[in-house]
Amino acid sequence: MNERDALRALAADLPHxxxxxxxxxxxxxxxxxxxxxxxxxxxxxxYTAGWRAVGASLSDVAAMGATARAAVAVYADEAFDRDELTRFVAGAVDVCEAVDAEYVGGDLDEHxxxxxxxxxVGGITDAGAVTRDGARPGDALCVTGEWGRSAAALRIFKNDGEGETERANELFRFTPRVADGLALASHATAMMDSSDGLARSCHQLAEASEVGIEIERDAVPVHPAVxxxxxxxxxxxxxxxxxxEDFELVCAVPEAEVDTxxxxxxxxxxxxxxxxxxxxxxxxxxxxxxxPLPDRGFTHGDG
Amino acid sequence: MNERDALRALAADLPHxxxxxxxxxxxxxxxxxxxxxxxxxxxxxxYTAGWRAVGASLSDVAAMGATARAAVAVYADEAFDRDELTRFVAGAVDVCEAVDAEYVGGDLDEHxxxxxxxxxVGGITDAGAVTRDGARPGDALCVTGEWGRSAAALRIFKNDGEGETERANELFRFTPRVADGLALASHATAMMDSSDGLARSCHQLAEASEVGIEIERDAVPVHPAVxxxxxxxxxxxxxxxxxxEDFELVCAVPEAEVDTxxxxxxxxxxxxxxxxxxxxxxxxxxxxxxxPLPDRGFTHGDG
Known part of the structure; x- marks a missing residue:
């Protein structure tokens, strides 16, 4: 069973x-x-690892249209190096500050x-939680930010030698879209973050909402680093x-509310x-x- | 740097x-x-792993004198077996139910x-959070439950052959002391759970409260399985x-309130x-x- 099938199996057991x-x-x-x-x-x-790992969870909070309140992390490694640990925590603290949340610590484990x-952890506002299943035919399909940032970072990491590792680290440190999620909360009919990529996110949102989605390739905002x-x-x-792994938001918004x-x-x-x-x-x-846009992306279980 | 020193280093950076x-x-x-x-x-x-892992976090909530609200878990393995995953989730759900919390899912990862x-996640009541640092000379030093349960389970697991594995699993599935923590919240001056053992917990509580502790060996309630x-x-x-790893509570209670x-x-x-x-x-x-009772217990970093 790959990760995706396992997640489906889990979903059958748990309503949330x-x-x-x-x-x-x-x-x-x-x-x-x-x-x-x-x-x-x-x-x-x-530092980037702490930022990115905690950011990934904050991005999920953003995708619900919620305020980000706090985050914790378990840091596991073969051995604990004081400097590495301090830098990890600094990254975690800084990404929390970027979205007005508080990093409150965690646990250590030898691994x-x-x-x-x-x-x-976050809080639902008066606008309510935005789930994936409310998109309606006629809504506009919208995305935040620019796409391909993590892919570009990965290529730079791989071609390292060129001395652009610091640039790749910067690209890896995304700002979780909490502010955008809150702005969207009272408008979007469906929303999710894009951990698995734009194509797969569109499929997931369409499936959850029992709708279809038509996008234009040229309309997708591509990050300059790409x-x-x-x-x-x-x-x-x-x-x-x-x-x-771009951690942007994908959402459906009633056509008349897009500009606002x-x-x-x-x-x-x-x-x-x-x-x-x-x-x-x-x-x-x-x-x-x-x-047809293939339902294909980055999945741990199948590559 | 071992785990304990690393935790101390972390504590210097984060107030909580x-x-x-x-x-x-x-x-x-x-x-x-x-x-x-x-x-x-x-x-x-x-099933036991799901119960015990989620229970360990619920025990920390109990140690703050808080209500237990919800829990999540990441399940990581080399491959995902549907039955194993289902049993893990069942254990997680059941330990949550045992303390009136809700198991709300989590994430999967190949590892x-x-x-x-x-x-x-839990909620502080009107009694406030009970931390480790409020014990005062003259307080009674108290513990919940019976001790040595996990140690006994481990010995049974190791001597397996005897067909007592199910018994060891039962011993491993402790009830997080949430109800006890709530009862203690308005009385205890200091409280913690005993993940690292009674001796080490006494040292940690004494250090945080800047006091000393004197216990009687024969007064420690030993689990019958020992x-x-x-x-x-x-x-x-x-x-x-x-x-x-007994996940009981260790606390200081004003002498006059112990019976109540x-x-x-x-x-x-x-x-x-x-x-x-x-x-x-x-x-x-x-x-x-x-x-002197040695400050010695079970620490991942040094044994």
Whole structure:
């Protein structure tokens, strides 16, 4: 069973498991695990690791349209180096400060591989929690920020030698879209973050909402860093739409409200397509320029 | 740097890091990581692992005198087996139900070793959070439940063959002392859970409160399962006081309130000693029957 099937199996057992975060009595809770082999390429500093790991959980809070309140982390490694630990905590503290949350510590564990498990807690506002299942045909399909940032970082890490490791670390330290999520909370009919990439996120949102989605390739805002590492529009779109781990928000917004909410999103909001009726049996749920957009992205279980 | 020194280093950076859980706006948050090699001996079922891992975090909530609200877990393994995952979740759900909390899911991760990271969230009551630093000379030193349960389980797991693995699993599935913690919240001057064992917990509580502690060895309530695996009173005390991972509560209670609060603790409350003045420089903080009780227990970093 790969990770995706296992997540589906879990969702069958737990009512809250299908969304970015669970909601209990107005409190949002979400947890993630990242580790060296799959998530922190050589060159990633501990400061960036702390920022990114805690940021991933804060991004899930953002995707619910909630305020970010606090985060904790488990730091596990073969041995504990005081400087590395201090830098990890500094990254965790700084990403929390970037979204007005408080980093409140965690736990340590000896482990065979550098591993971190992070949990963020947030609060639902009067606008309520935004889940993935409310998109309606006619809504605009919108995204925050610019895409392909993590893919670009990974390529730079891999080609290291060029001395751009610090640039790759910067790209890896994204700002969780908490402010944007709060602005969107009273407008978006469905929302999620893009941990698995734009293509997969569109499929997940369409499936949860029982709708179809049609996007335009050229409308997807591509991060400038992608230009430097990808040749041609096909490769740029591949990195922006399929790689994943960008931690931007993907949401459906009623057409008439797009302009209003766009002004309130600090990361910028771009309309990249439209929510349409659910396709007939056998039809593709998500089309890009009229062609099926494969439900393909970055999944630990299958590559 | 071993785990204990690293935790001390962390505590210097974060004001909340010295207690069992962090408190933010009346919400208690705590996180832990457990993994196969060090925490789940051969024979531990996935149901027990789910119960115990989530229970460890709920125990930290209990130690703050808070209500337990919800828990999440990351389940990481080399591959995902549907039955194992289902059993893990069942254990997590059941331990939450045992303390009126809700298990709300989590995340999956592919990892080289079966690893779980759990987080529990709770709420501070009108009685306030109970920290480790308020014990005063003259208070009674009390503990909940019976001790040595996890040590006995481990010995049974190791001698397996005897077909008592199910018994060891039962012993491993402790009830987090949330009800007891709530009963104690308005009485205890200091409280913590005993993840590192009774001896070490006494040292930690004494150090945080800047006091000394004197206990009587014979007063420590030993779990009946210890009788079957330990020979003589010295070995029994070793398992009950030093092994750790019993997840009972250790607390200081004003002498006059012990009888009242004892009646409200479902797990039972036993007075095992007295809080005394801080010892002179060089003196032992914790005495058992008048002899220094070594600050020794179960620590991942040094044994």
């Amino acid at each position: 498991a299908g969304d970015d975060a669970a909601v209990v009595d107005g409190t949002v809770i979400t947890t993630d695990m990242l580790h060296e082999r799959t998530d922190f390429p050589a060159g990633t500093t501990r 065979v591989e550098f591993t971190t498990a992070t949990t963020a 230009e430097g590492v990808a040749e041609g529009s096909t490769e740029r779109f591949e990195l922006a739409a399929h790689f994943g 909410v766009e002004e309130s999103c600090p990361a910028g909001l771009t309309r990249i397509g439209t929510v349409v009726k659910e396709p007939e049996e056998g039809g593709s749920r998500v089309l890009a320029d009229g062609e | 890091a010295g207690d069992d859980a962090a408190v933010v706006d009346g919400t208690v948050i705590t996180t832990d990581m457990l993994h196969e090699r060090t925490d789940f001996p051969a024979g531990t079922t996935r 080289v070793e079966f690893t779980t990271a759990t987080t529990a 009788e079957g695996v330990a020979e003589g009173s010295t070995e029994r005390f070793e398992l009950a006081a030093h092994f750790g 609060v004892e009646e409200s603790c479902p797990a039972g409350l036993t007075r095992i000693g007295t809080v005394v003045k801080e010892p002179e420089e060089g003196g032992s903080r914790v005495l058992a029957d008048g002899e």
